Amino acid sequence: MTDVAVQKGETSSSNWCAASDADLLTAAAKQNQQAFAELVSRHYQAIHRISWRLCAGHVDAEDVTQEAFLRLWNNPNQVREAGALKGWLIRVATNLVMDRFRKKPMQDLEQAAEIADPAPHAGAVMDQNFIAKRMDAVIALLPDRQKLALTLVHFEHMTNIAAAAAMEISVDALESLLARARRGLKLMLAQDGQSMLAALSTEGE
Amino acid sequence: MNEEQKLMSDHDLDRLLALATTPAVGPDFQQRMMAKINLTTANNVVAFPQKHRPKSWLVGLPLAASLALGLWLGASGSTINLQPTNNTEVATTDIGDASGFDDIVSEIEGVKS
Missing domain, CATH: 1.10.1740.10 (RNA polymerase sigma factor, region 2, helix turn helix motif)
Known part of the structure; x- marks a missing residue:
């Protein structure tokens, strides 16, 4: 044009x-x-x-x-x-x-209404809907900048360079935020993560 | 077993993250967005009150009247007393080298007396 x-x-x-x-x-x-x-x-x-x-x-x-x-x-x-x-x-x-x-x-x-209770429910039926709400809840608990970095790279599929530019930080800083976000998620899911994965495997079968 | 070994792997975390909600925006979002834009644009337009402009020939009317009055006064001779030659006198007294107001006053009083 x-x-x-x-x-x-x-x-x-x-x-x-x-x-x-x-x-x-x-x-x-x-x-x-x-x-x-x-x-x-x-x-x-x-x-x-x-x-x-x-x-x-x-x-x-x-x-x-x-x-x-x-x-x-x-x-x-x-x-x-x-x-x-x-x-x-x-x-x-x-x-x-x-x-x-x-x-x-x-x-x-x-x-x-969309916020799920972040605490794992013992004996709850771990269908995909439950897992989705649980994941939303643990992501919501991350610090803001870690949450943004994870959202841009994982959910929006932006490259590290593009995400770092959008956040106006260096690529190293972005990678650090991502690493801390992932570690934070793993820690929060330490209690029920494996059972959710097991439920996923069962559903797959 | 240390703490790192208890945590899930990156691959497992990615499997769970893939199940997180993908939010969908309302179906008429764009229409609502553009309606808001229209509203903003409309609010940004300030309507100035229309200025009352007099007709152009009306502006010339007082000027023409002023010119006619000037011509009439000049022709009739009624402004003769306002002319500079009738309003001044030629100084007949030599006041010398006056250096201030007091000198002038004393010179004039001396002449009168």
Whole structure:
């Protein structure tokens, strides 16, 4: 797509699908809503997943995602290059989550329907749903930065380099966070991890 | 057996992590998002009150009236007393080298007396 077309706003909504993030950002900076809608459709699911994980499944995740995109709409020039867009959105969403839960620490988390009891239940039926809730719960107990590193690399499948760039830390620091996160999870799962694995093996058979 | 050996392997942890919930965003998220954008955009537009602009020929009317009055006063001679030559007198007294206000006053009083 040519710069001239972007500047003149001549592009129809269907053509934005083929446009690069850079073109979309340029058009969005000129308040082109169709271009911005395409940007939203490309990135909102990832930003929502990350926010959801950082909010530990709280319903605020959707508000946070919307707020992050609103900030992009209001300040599109803050993203200097299209390659940095996802990282910028992740940082904004992360800061919004931190701000929200710093203001109202954990009380909302306890009310969230999605949060599972982190304590292992003796004799509970360990189906996949139970294991999923238990894993969500232990991940939620990790420190914020470890949780974010794990989310970006494990759940969003970002490379260590991309995740480190998004978190604005060195790759070594990211690897350290990942290692501590994994060790923390293993420690929390020391009591019931093996039984969950056994249940998985039984289900597989 | 030490503590490390009790912990599960990385492979086992990955198997369990793979079962963690993948959240799904609401189906109409994008519509709601764009509605919010529209609302924000609408709120950002400040409607300035329309300025009342007088008709251009009305601006010229007082100027034309002022010109006509000036011409009439000049032609009728009624401004003759306002002209500079009628308003000044030629100094007839040599007040010498006055160095201040007091000198001028004393010079004038001396002349009168």
